[in-house]
Amino acid sequence: MTQIYARQSAIRRFLEAQSSAGIVLMAAAVVALVIANSPLGTSYAAMLHAYLGPLSLSHWINDGMMAVFFLLVGLEIKREVLDGQLSTWSRRILPGVAAAGGMIVPALIYLAFNRGPTAAGWAIPAATDIAFALGVIAMLGNRVPASLRVFLAALAIIDDLGAVVIIALFYTAGLSLPDLAGAGVALCVLIALNRLGVRRLSPYLLVGVILWVFVLRSGIHATLAGVMLAFTIPMERTPGRSDADCVSPLHRLEQLLHTPVGFLIVPIFGLTNAAVPVLGLPPGAMLAPVTVGTAAGLLIGKVVGVFGFSILAVKTGLADMPAHANRLQLFGVALLCGIGFTMSIFITLLAFPTSPLLQAEAKIGVLGGSFIAGLLGFVMLRMVSGTESPRHQDIAP
Template sequence: MSRTRSAMPSSIRRFLQSQSSAGLVLMGAAALALIIANSPLGPNYETILHVYVGPLSVGHWINDALMAVFFLLVGLEIKREMLDGQLSTWPRRILPGIAAAGGMMVPALVYLALNRGPTAAGWAIPAATDIAFALGVIALLGNRVPASLRVFLAALAIIDDLGAVMIIAVFYTAKLSLPDLAGAAIAMAVLISFNRFGVRRLTPYLLVGAILWVLVFRSGIHATFAGVMLALTIPMQCTPGRPDGDSDSPLHKLEHALHLPVGFIVVPIFGLANAGVAVLALPAEALVAPVTLGVALGLLIGKVTGVFGFAMLAVRFRLADMPAHAGKRQLLGVALLCGIGFTMSIFITLLAFPGSQILQSEAKLGVLAGSFVSGLLGYALLRSVGAARPKADPAV
């Protein structure tokens, strides 16, 4: 077993294992939030989130500051995968790239088919995949899922995250403050100069990155985007003359340092603070509201249709190869898991409907329902396929 596992690069194996474990913790945090919100403690739950600590409420510290660390890690992963990972060459990018494109476009179209006017602002909510949740479900399946499909899912989710970051920057940016935007541009220029002049210590990057966060927060662009901007300037090259390879790269060191706190602290806190929908207090019509249905069906139908359909078209027209040791039903199962859109979907919900608690609750309800059903169906399908063909993937 150890020999076969070594066929999978250790860095990817560590990434998948940590993301899978973090997904299970996130599931627990989301479930706890739902229980609290629908218990007698619900009012206290809401009150705590609105308590001000300094210039921001607890909820804003979580969504604007803590999540900037999450987006910093997302940016580091995107950069690493694009330069020296599963997305470093065009042949590796084609299948997950095409599948991710379909997985973003089709859910948005499903949502827009049910929503017009002000609620159309939520079109991007079902477009994102939660890699931690999805890999958490895969972790429950053990070796029933081929290693190639796990890597495919991880690569697709990275591209998904890149698309979500671009959507947030372009479509969910408020009125801009030009002086603060100019200051953010200067901070970015300083960070880029650090990179160009060979600065390899992380401290200068993080100090200027903190200033960048403040300026971006004040500029009108969502503050979490500062995390991605900072990540793109972190050098991936190792210090000249050092023999220890990736471990000496500033990017790898920072990414390694952030994985556990982000996966097991930042994202679960975000889930605990934002998944608490008081379902019992919602009017009955909220269950069939256009926003609720648009998000739920976008994740459940749009995601699987986009990911699986576009992937099969790519294979059919020989633009890419099917993942090794995987069949169509297994690919369909993974496409269903892509309908788990928790962290990024809820985050976009907050940006799409900033002034409406009702629309936010409906969108969150749709996220939870669509993600739960997608995860359940994906798990059941992959479990049945794996049980029928237990020796289909000797590489795992």
């Protein structure tokens, strides 16, 4: 009983933190759009491109601060796979199948609108923003079964893992072998620290900074250093202990990072990258193939992929429906999966590094598709969900 209570409390804290961060991120995105389309827009853009040492302010945010974001993503993935909602195959199947559909179908829809150079953005609509989506669910209170919130969180975590793999495989070019070798040595040191049972976080973080420098210079995107570091942080499974969250180095670091990442790093990323000067774009930008493909991928592809693959898994007996949830509620959650803000915009920067126009078109598609998907998902869940009774407040799916 103590173990179940401890696990449920950890999940509740995770969901509440992500939900609150999502609301802050929404506000940051709105502020960024207002600034970009005001008289301050030009000065704001110039400030972001000003250099602080070897990198511009924008690069410090996208390559430096977001490495910390990816560190937290990696910690969450490792925790959930080893001792959380993804620790058994029965728990992985439904969110795993849904996540696969939610990545494959949006990519295909994007490619239906784009050929040639613009096809490089195929992965943009393949990501779900967990903070944004859970922020919308938070507005619905107890109308959404807890099992669906956990389903959405697990799906988004698997989605993040898929995005990390995509970035590593498809958005890496111009590799530097000496720097790759340096990164490899740093990674080996981190693994050795883990094997030797080192539990203090400071040695890992120090070597992690060195790893980040080598990865930044190697040609692999610097943020992947955060994921590599996360996978080497020790985590012990401690059944039956209510204070398990505080024992493991991984849990300690995850708790330390949740607030600064959710309420500082990700909103700053939003302020930097959602600042699209819509009023200054060419007239055709709103209906450009990149814009339409991105928006359709998020709005249509995510729903078809997540909902369609989930229902197929349930009908074939591969997985069960989330507890106390019906298909219309699952459809509403699938709509929320079309909110692809943070990771989608991040992939946009990698897909079109030398074209501000294509970046702007993709960002418009991300913002438009995400807004419509979030609004429709909110309305759908509000219409089909009554107030949840106390006996339905369990966390276990």
